Amino acid sequence: MSATIRRTRLFASALTAVALLAGAGCSSSEAAEPDAATAAGYNLTPEQNRITTDEVPEIAAKVPQAIRDRGTLVVTGSAGTAPPLRFYADDDKTIIGSETDIAYLVGDVLGLDIELTAADWAQNFVRIDSGEADTFISNVTVTEERKEKYDFATYRLDSLAVEVKKGSDITFSGPKDIAGLTLGVGSGTNQEALLVEWNEQNVAAGLEPAEILYYQQATDYYLALGSGRIDAYVGPNPSSSFHALQTGETEVVGTFSGAGLDLQGEIAVLTKKDNGLIGAIHAALNHLIENGTYTEVLERWGITSEALDASEINPPGLPKKQ
Template sequence: MISRRTWILSLAASPLVLAACGNGTDPAAVAATATATEGAVDTSPEQSGRIAVEAVPEIAATVPQEIRDRGTLVIGTTADGNPPLGFRADDDTTVIGIEPDIALLVAGVLGLEPDLRATSWENLFVSMDSGQFDVGFSNITVTEERKEKYDFASYRVDTLAWEVAKSSGTTSIQEPKDVAGLTVAVGSGTNQEKVLLDWDAQNTTAGLEPVTIQYYAKSTDVYLALKSGRIEAYFGPNPTAAYHVLVAGETKIVGTVPGGGTIQADIAATTKKGDGLVDALAAALNHVIESGAYAKTLARWNLANESVPTSEINPPGLPKTD
């Protein structure tokens, strides 16, 4: 049975198509993708549309012996209400989203029973450090600083998006001058905050109006602020912006930016450095990429534009900041 929320997603497909056309994407191709995936975003706990894969013995054999003997892959993720990354299903208990889906594909290839554990962002890293979690799948961006403690196997392009009210006169945000004088919400301590602060500094140097930056603890507060006009734009992860546009139909995406601003970065499966698991993770990811299961999984969540051609081990990360 199709849930009411799935039905709403199907009806709201057109706003995402309009938003995606503004960043160099062929409108016809976008329309075709939307038609093919319309209604595929399922928020039921059963997740009947989730893509499954079979174990690949030669890849499974590369998993560290301790994990193979245990027979489970302990996966850390977050479910703090940021669909489609990781969030609760209609039963308010089951964790679903693109991050769990990719993690389950990897566990399937490795022949391991997935043990998916939702936690806070801060505890995710603490639990990997202590060995409580084997791997983290939680929209984790590769950075040079993080590479000192963790190994990475990439699986998505890190993309940020500018989201404004549908009624907004702002139609395009592509470079620093486009945000001069705007009131913008951004998450504290995030990569997007670093990008926004850099853009604001460039504007100040150029003699343009400064950005007024506001911080909100919850995404619901951000969208209330957008709706009321207290802020003019929200700068956040592209997946959450695209999903909100699709579901609510009250906002639009007017630009996307690489995760590092001018520097492209990757989202990656993350494991404790030197624990021997990263090679198996990358091999499993490359298998699902080649098999087509990866593309189908991204399409379920309307994130085909964030695909990577191959999974890389410890790719270049965002540089350290002073």
């Protein structure tokens, strides 16, 4: 058995344990609040009994003809394990989570089967560019730079978290608090861009520089956090909150918008720009919001605090670096 599979199974076992224990209660903390209500009975199996909805022919008609003829929407996303967003079931191969549930619901409305694929973060953009995948649905933040090449239809707020070992004296209320820390972050993500920018600002102001280390897999950055190689991990708030709840060894000491301090970031479905698909996806998402199945998915995964009232196409995103 490979080391990767062993780590995946250990991670799944930890999730199972938290599902059994959460019903008995948990300590009050900022990190536990978003997910505590749904951790009990957490379904890790390939048989997800997903929330479904009916096809809406007038929305399905908006899908480009080539995709309608194919009958399948190819969805790419992160290959990493990041509950409750996108991760592997206890068979080590079936991709489950809130992001996949949203994808399947969009497919229902559009009358399309969903083909889920996985790749490292940067490779997902390559798959969209080449036409290998139709959509990228995996906690993708809208940014102004990305909008030059891609279209977006939003479906969730983007909140990032600073996660540290429980009992550390690290706090976070703003960019100055990263000075002197060793931080783990996913390469090529918007949180990386924010940390680099904040670090440059801090150094210019005479503060001690932070060291930023890059990781692709959740198992890797949590091993680094547990061993003390990094002081904090900066990533999606739903994943950090869930991890803190399920292990009891870490805590979230601060959150901020994925678009920085001056703009609320939003998570969106990404498609190739001007290929005619985003209008159908946008209409499908708003239908899901209106019929309540969208809310059911967020409730199922404990992330209702990141709900949107309506989907938007290409809203203001994380600004370009000056």
